[in-house]
Amino acid sequence: xxxxxxxxxxxxxxxxxxxxxxxxxxxxxxxxxxxxxxxxxxxxxxxxxxxxxxxxxxxxxxxxxxxxxxxxxxxxxxxxxxxxxxxxxxxxxxxxxxxxxxxxxxxxxxxxxxxxxxxxxxxxxxxxxxxxxxxxxxxxxxxxxxxxxxxxxxxxxxxxxxxxxxxxxxxxxxxxxxxxxxxxxxxxxxxxxxxxxxxxxxxxxxxxxxxxxxxxxxxxxxxxxxxxxxxxxxx
Numbered sequence: 001x002x003x004x005x006x007x008x009x010x011x012x013x014x015x016x017x018x019x020x021x022x023x024x025x026x027x028x029x030x031x032x033x034x035x036x037x038x039x040x041x042x043x044x045x046x047x048x049x050x051x052x053x054x055x056x057x058x059x060x061x062x063x064x065x066x067x068x069x070x071x072x073x074x075x076x077x078x079x080x081x082x083x084x085x086x087x088x089x090x091x092x093x094x095x096x097x098x099x100x101x102x103x104x105x106x107x108x109x110x111x112x113x114x115x116x117x118x119x120x121x122x123x124x125x126x127x128x129x130x131x132x133x134x135x136x137x138x139x140x141x142x143x144x145x146x147x148x149x150x151x152x153x154x155x156x157x158x159x160x161x162x163x164x165x166x167x168x169x170x171x172x173x174x175x176x177x178x179x180x181x182x183x184x185x186x187x188x189x190x191x192x193x194x195x196x197x198x199x200x201x202x203x204x205x206x207x208x209x210x211x212x213x214x215x216x217x218x219x220x221x222x223x224x225x226x227x228x229x230x231x232x233x234x235x
Contacts, residue, residue: 004028004058009082011075014061017051019071021078022059027148027176031058032136036213037085038078044088047077055212056137057146093134095215098180098195100129100171101226106194113156113173113190124192125220127151133178135214143182143200145210150178162188169194171218180210193218196230 004026012020021038024031039055042062049069053062064074102125103110114124133147140146150173158174163186166172170181172189181187182200199209210216221229 005031005034009078011071011078013071017064017066019062019064019074019078020059021062024058027057027136029134029148032134032148033090034085035060037088037090038081040088040090041081041085045081047074049074056139091213093213093215095132095217096210097217097219098171098197099219099221099225099229100193100195101221101223102128102171102193104223106170106226107192109159109172109190110192113154113192116156117153119153124154127154128173128178128192129218129220131218133216133218135210135212135216137212138208138210141181141183141185141200142202143208143210145179145199145214145216147178147216150176152176154178156190158188159190162186166191167194169196169199171195194226196226196233198233 004024005028006022006024010022012022014020023034035055035058038060039053042050042053047069049064051063051065053060062074103121110121110124114121131149131151133149135145136148137146138144154173155176156173165184166181166187168181168183170191171193172179172191174189179189180195180199197209201207
C-alpha cells in the first residue's frame with residue numbers, strides 16, 4: 001500500500017447482489033482517479049449481468065443480477081479489468097464556476113467559521129473562493145458534489161445538531177470538506193453562502209450541473225447579483 005492506495009483491489013460482499021471493490025483507505029486524488037478509470041472500463045466493457053455501478057471516494061460498488069452472474073465471477077472480471085486501467089485515457093476535467101453570495105441570511109455560520117480560525121469574514125470568503133476543488137464523487141442527494149481541496153485553515157466541525165431543512169443552493173463546510181446542497185434536504189454542514197444556480201434540475205436535458213472528475217471554483221457575488229442570477233435561472 002502506498003499513500004492509502006492498495007496494491008490490489010479489496011473485495012467485499014454487499015448483500016445478495018452487490019460487490020464492493022475498494023482501491024484504498026483514504027480520500028486521495030490518485031485513488032479517486034483509479035475509481036473513475038474503473039468506472040470508464042466498466043462502462044465500455046461491462047461484464048455480463050451488471051445492472052449498475054456506483055463510484056465513490058475510494059471504492060466502487062457493482063450491482064448485478066444474481067440470475068446471470070455471481071460475486072466470484074465478477075471479482076475475477078474486475079481483476080482482469082484492473083490490469084488494463086493504465087491503458088485507459090481519462091477525460092480532462094472541466095472547470096465549473098459556481099457564483100456564491102456569502103454570509104448574511106445565506107451563510108449564517110460564516111462568522112462562526114471565521115471566529116473558530118481567528119479570521120475575518122472577508123478572509124473566509126477569500127480563502128474559500130481562491131481554492132480550486134476536485135469533485136471526488138456525487139451522492140447523498142441528487143447532484144451533491146463532495147469536494148476535495150478545502151484549505152486546512154477552514155476545516156470546521158459539522159453542526160452539533162443537524163438542520164431538518166437546508167435550502168437548495170446552500171454552500172457549506174463539514175470538517176475537511178465543502179459542498180453545495182442541490183435540493184432542499186436535511187443537513188449538518190456549517191452554511192457560509194448560497195448559489196443561485198440549479199445544481200440539479202430534472203427538467204434539463206443534462207440534470208446534473210457538476211460531475212465526478214470536474215474541477216470547481218467558487219466566485220463571490222453580491223446580493224443584487226445573486227437576485228439577478230436567481231431570476232434568470234428560475235425563468
